[in-house]
Amino acid sequence: MKFKCNETLPERAIHIALKGPDGGCQRGDGSGCFVASNTATTPGDMTERGCTYAGCRGVVGGPVKDVIQLTHGPIGCAFFSWGYRPHLADSDFHMKYTFVSDMNETNIVFGGEKKLLQCIIEANREFPEARGVFIYNTCSTALIGDDGRDVAKQAEELIGKPVVFFECEGFRGVSQSMGHHVGNETIFRHLVGSVEPEGDFSRSINIIGDYNIKNDLRTFEYLFEALGIKILTRFTGNVSVEDLKIMHKAALNVVHCQRSATYIAEMMRDKYGTPYIDVTLWGIKHMSQALRDTAAFFGLEAEAEEVIAREVAAIQPRIEYYRQRLSGKTVFIYQGGPRAWHWIELLRELGMETMTAATTFGHDDDYQKIFRQLKEGALVVDNPNVPEIEEILHERRPDLFISGNKERYLAYKLGVPFVNGHTYDTGPYAGFVGMVNFARDIDKALHAPIWQTLRQRARPAPPEHHSPHGFEEVV
Amino acid sequence: MSCITVQDRAVAINPTRSCAPIGTMLANYGVHGAITINHGSQGCATYPRHQMSRHFREPVEVATTSLTEKTTVYGGKSNLLAALKNVWERFHPTMIVVCSTCLSETIGDDVPGIIDEFVERHPEVTVPILSVKTPSYIGNHTTGFDNFLKEIAANLPDRRKKKGETNGKINMIPGWVNPGDIRELKHMLREMGLHGLWLTDYSETLDGGYYEPRPPFPRGGTTIEELRSSSKSLATIALQRYVGGEAARIYERRYNVPAHVLTMPIGLVNTDAFIDTLVEITDHTIPEALQVERARLLDALVDTHMYTTGLRVALYGDPDLLEGLVGLVAEMGMTPAYILTAADTAPWAERMLELTGELGVESEIILKGDLHELHKRIKAHPVDLLIGHSKGKFIADAENIPLVRVGFPVEDRFGYHRRAIVGYNGSIALVDEITNQVFERRASAIVSNTLLERGVEGPSQVPIPLRNGKVVV
Numbered sequence: 014m015k016f017k018c019n020e021t022l023p024e025r026a027i028h029i030a031l032k033g034p035d036g037g038c039q040r041g042d043g044s045g046c047f048v049a050s051n052t053a054t055t056p057g058d059m060t061e062r063g064c065t066y067a068g069c070r071g072v073v074g075g076p077v078k079d080v081i082q083l084t085h086g087p088i089g090c091a092f093f094s095w096g097y098r099p100h101l102a103d104s105d106f107h108m109k110y111t112f113v114s115d116m117n118e119t120n121i122v123f124g125g126e127k128k129l130l131q132c133i134i135e136a137n138r139e140f141p142e143a144r145g146v147f148i149y150n151t152c153s154t155a156l157i158g159d160d161g162r163d164v165a166k167q168a169e170e171l172i173g174k175p176v177v178f179f180e181c182e183g184f185r186g187v188s189q190s191m192g193h194h195v196g197n198e199t200i201f202r203h204l205v206g207s208v209e210p211e212g213d214f215s216r217s218i219n220i221i222g223d224y225n226i227k228n229d230l231r232t233f234e235y236l237f238e239a240l241g242i243k244i245l246t247r248f249t250g251n252v253s254v255e256d257l258k259i260m261h262k263a264a265l266n267v268v269h270c271q272r273s274a275t276y277i278a279e280m281m282r283d284k285y286g287t288p289y290i291d292v293t294l295w296g297i298k299h300m301s302q303a304l305r306d307t308a309a310f311f312g313l314e315a316e317a318e319e320v321i322a323r324e325v326a327a328i329q330p331r332i333e334y335y336r337q338r339l340s341g342k343t344v345f346i347y348q349g350g351p352r353a354w355h356w357i358e359l360l361r362e363l364g365m366e367t368m369t370a371a372t373t374f375g376h377d378d379d380y381q382k383i384f385r386q387l388k389e390g391a392l393v394v395d396n397p398n399v400p401e402i403e404e405i406l407h408e409r410r411p412d413l414f415i416s417g418n419k420e421r422y423l424a425y426k427l428g429v430p431f432v433n434g435h436t437y438d439t440g441p442y443a444g445f446v447g448m449v450n451f452a453r454d455i456d457k458a459l460h461a462p463i464w465q466t467l468r469q470r471a472r473p474a475p476p477e478h479h480s481p482h483g484f485e486e487v488v
Numbered sequence: 489m490s491c492i493t494v495q496d497r498a499v500a501i502n503p504t505r506s507c508a509p510i511g512t513m514l515a516n517y518g519v520h521g522a523i524t525i526n527h528g529s530q531g532c533a534t535y536p537r538h539q540m541s542r543h544f545r546e547p548v549e550v551a552t553t554s555l556t557e558k559t560t561v562y563g564g565k566s567n568l569l570a571a572l573k574n575v576w577e578r579f580h581p582t583m584i585v586v587c588s589t590c591l592s593e594t595i596g597d598d599v600p601g602i603i604d605e606f607v608e609r610h611p612e613v614t615v616p617i618l619s620v621k622t623p624s625y626i627g628n629h630t631t632g633f634d635n636f637l638k639e640i641a642a643n644l645p646d647r648r649k650k651k652g653e654t655n656g657k658i659n660m661i662p663g664w665v666n667p668g669d670i671r672e673l674k675h676m677l678r679e680m681g682l683h684g685l686w687l688t689d690y691s692e693t694l695d696g697g698y699y700e701p702r703p704p705f706p707r708g709g710t711t712i713e714e715l716r717s718s719s720k721s722l723a724t725i726a727l728q729r730y731v732g733g734e735a736a737r738i739y740e741r742r743y744n745v746p747a748h749v750l751t752m753p754i755g756l757v758n759t760d761a762f763i764d765t766l767v768e769i770t771d772h773t774i775p776e777a778l779q780v781e782r783a784r785l786l787d788a789l790v791d792t793h794m795y796t797t798g799l800r801v802a803l804y805g806d807p808d809l810l811e812g813l814v815g816l817v818a819e820m821g822m823t824p825a826y827i828l829t830a831a832d833t834a835p836w837a838e839r840m841l842e843l844t845g846e847l848g849v850e851s852e853i854i855l856k857g858d859l860h861e862l863h864k865r866i867k868a869h870p871v872d873l874l875i876g877h878s879k880g881k882f883i884a885d886a887e888n889i890p891l892v893r894v895g896f897p898v899e900d901r902f903g904y905h906r907r908a909i910v911g912y913n914g915s916i917a918l919v920d921e922i923t924n925q926v927f928e929r930r931a932s933a934i935v936s937n938t939l940l941e942r943g944v945e946g947p948s949q950v951p952i953p954l955r956n957g958k959v960v961v
Binding site: 054055056065086089109110115117121133151153157188425426427467 | 497498499500501502503505506507508509510520525528529530531532534535536537538539541542545546547548549550551552553554555556557559560567568570571572573574575577578589590591594595623624625626628629696697698699700701702703707708830860879882899
């Protein structure tokens with residue numbers, strides 16, 4: 014599989030593979046090796062990747078609802094990461110406010126430690142109800158050598174609340190994936206286990222790696238509760254600092270996003286002996302399996318079957334309706350990491366087949382899971398860049414493209430139906446009831462009359478009005 | 489008498505501004521076939537792309553040199569050289585603009601030097617490659633736009649100009665505006681029988697159509713040839729002082745193109761000043777169409793004055809936009825109670841002090857301000873209306889005040905990038921929008937508390953019948 018747009022970028026070949034007829038991997042460079050992933054981006058290739066700060070502030074730390082989200086750095090990092098990702102909670106302080114130490118040139122020259130400390134104190138004075146402070150480091154403040162950890166320690170004593178410093182400078186690592194790791198590690202080190210609550214936690218679990226995008230939690234929390242299982246802490250959708258402190262008490266960790274949050278489950282297993290299971294909370298088969306696996310741990314198999322039967326029966330007629338309308342369609346999924354493999358099965362349940370799967374920051378294990386599930390002839394691309402995405406949309410003509418907001422308008426310019434898998438169009442998409450939302454959105458995207466109109470009535474671009482010498486003649 | 493306050497708080501809470509690279513990326517989108525390379529971490533390209541996508545609802549493509557730990561230690565030279573090569577070979581753009589970041593500036597990469605080395609190694613690359621300094625810790629998003637224009641003005645125009653040689657055009661620097669604004673300005677110039685040379689023109693590149701097949705580069709934008717000939721223009725008109733004003737002066741100093749730096753043409757007086765300048769430069773008379781539009785704006789101001797006079801409004805955003813808006817707001821009889829900007833420009837504040845004095849309104853002009861500060865002021869002394877970008881929605885929601893969305897970004901509504909707020913037509917649209925926002929609020933029977941408390945003469949003292957038969961006084 015060779016991309017026309019990659020003629021001058023031969024190094025991209027090792028990131029692209031087709032699944033061969035024998036299930037083997039036909040990599041772009043002909044070596045037969047598996048897709049290369051989690052490596053540095055080719056400079057100037059128009060990547061879609063973000064930075065470590067984005068992974069930490071945007072994904073893992075950002076959803077914590079009752080802390081001051083303070084960026085230590087210049088204004089832009091804080092402005093762009095403010096309120097765009099709908100990681101909702103039952104309060105909205107974390108969505109409405111962003112705090113930044115607003116480093117200017119003088120601070121960069123003379124250091125920003127004093128200013129950072131002052132910022133923490135002032136922010137705490139403005140919002141005394143906040144339960145802690147999360148500080149995210151950025152490129153510039155890391156380079157000038159500000160000792161944010163030390164400042165955080167001082168501040169903690171001064172304000173009497175947890176002050177957590179994340180070393181998530183943008184240049185660390187090759188993608189935002191590093192930021193997830195930093196986020197997990199820092200929260201684990203500073204918060205988890207800092208309080209020993211009384212009580213019986215033998216029937217409680219943590220949901221690890223769900224960020225409550227458009228209230229995803231509402232679609233599956235009640236299912237676990239129906240089994241008599243208590244959800245102690247959600248990492249980190251709709252979570253408070255107090256919840257994070259006691260999460261080590263749970264009997265089991267249920268890991269949903271296995272790219273951004275397995276780290277903390279592993280750390281808890283090693284330190285506290287808490288076992289964890291990997292689950293997928295999207296789609297009928299996966300969601301049922303998640304309930305069965307969790308129930309099996311607590312010996313609640315019969316209850317689980319009862320809940321599953323009831324829930325599946327409730328959505329089955331609607332899923333069947335959509336399945337009939339969506340059968341036979343092909344999909345191009347391009348997500349951050351695991352959603353690419355989470356959704357292959359879900360889409361099959363709707364009669365659709367994923368023919369191209371790509372991720373921004375997936376690691377080898379993500380690609381193994383993707384590859385295992387795909388049909389022969391399907392294409393896998395690691396860290397695709399804009400021209401590659403355009404070529405896939407143009408040459409492979411998927412019936413549907415599932416990706417994020419940045420890619421949406423590219424798909425639209427090429428006339429390809431699109432569903433926003435990052436932040437959902439009209440979500441939530443998780444659980445059983447969420448799957449109906451997902452199917453409905455896919456159906457809306459595929460069957461909107463605009464595609465018919467485009468096919469029948471779109472015209473080529475009129476010639477540009479520029480005359481050969483570059484400007485219009487003056488009359 | 490207005491007053492100037494400088495916000496005195498180390499921490500910025502809900503800033504009104506973002507950082508410099510996005511300004512360069514936006515401005516460079518107005519050059520046909522040009523590509524921006526952001527020299528820094530990947531997030532420095534991806535975040536602004538995401539932001540611009542949400543505002544313009546268009547695909548936005550920016551390359552990044554993807555700096556990592558290793559390159560941070562050894563310098564970003566190899567990555568920048570690779571990025572220049574890859575971008576050139578893959579896209580063959582008409583121009584490459586490299587904008588720096590906090591990261592590359594702090595490690596001290598010599599971007600112009602690296603570009604020179606690249607050009608030496610690759611003689612086949614004949615297109616201009618510019619470097620723009622855009623560390624996020626200096627200035628704000630408008631700084632990146634302004635620095636880009638300065639680089640263009642200093643480097644691209646043709647210096648071989650014979651005496652009296654002209655292209656018959658006017659260099660137009662609209663500043664940080666929306667595609668709709670540029671289209672409105674084009675309309676005004678066309679009506680005047682003039683040709684603009686736009687620095688830069690993203691009216692179509694960032695508000696494009698659907699075509700099959702998709703053109704390789706977005707349609708529209710100023711061409712490199714036009715930029716080259718900009719030294720031969722009749723005059724330069726910059727419509728924002730801090731975005732393009734300096735570039736206009738470069739044209740004047742280096743190429744003898746007279747500079748006219750004006751206030752953003754929002755409202756009657758500001759637009760008149762713009763048209764008068766065009767008349768002054770060219771000796772053309774004001775055409776019938778513009779006379780009619782002007783009269784229509786006057787008519788709209790008359791028609792709406794009973795609903796807007798006496799209202800207190802809070803304005804926030806970029807200095808140039810605020811300067812233009814104050815004109816219209818005062819013409820509508822409203823008091824710009826708070827004029828808040830994140831910038832720290834004392835000359836601007838002093839001019840605003842003078843301007844509000846001339847207009848007879850009393851304002852608090854807040855420098856280095858953020859939206860949390862504005863919110864605190866509004867809580868203490870309520871206003872009737874907010875005018876600014878989308879991020880003010882949190883204040884609007886909390887205080888139940890209507891928000892008139894102007895500026896950048898407007899990410900929670902559709903099509904605002906297509907609307908014009910400049911010129912006579914743009915001002916009319918804004919007068920309508922403001923008045924309707926006032927109505928919208930009253931239709932849901934929430935009467936402006938501030939009006940009642942302060943006892944201002946105005947429509948809200950008239951009893952308002954509610955749908956349920958009650959009457960609110």
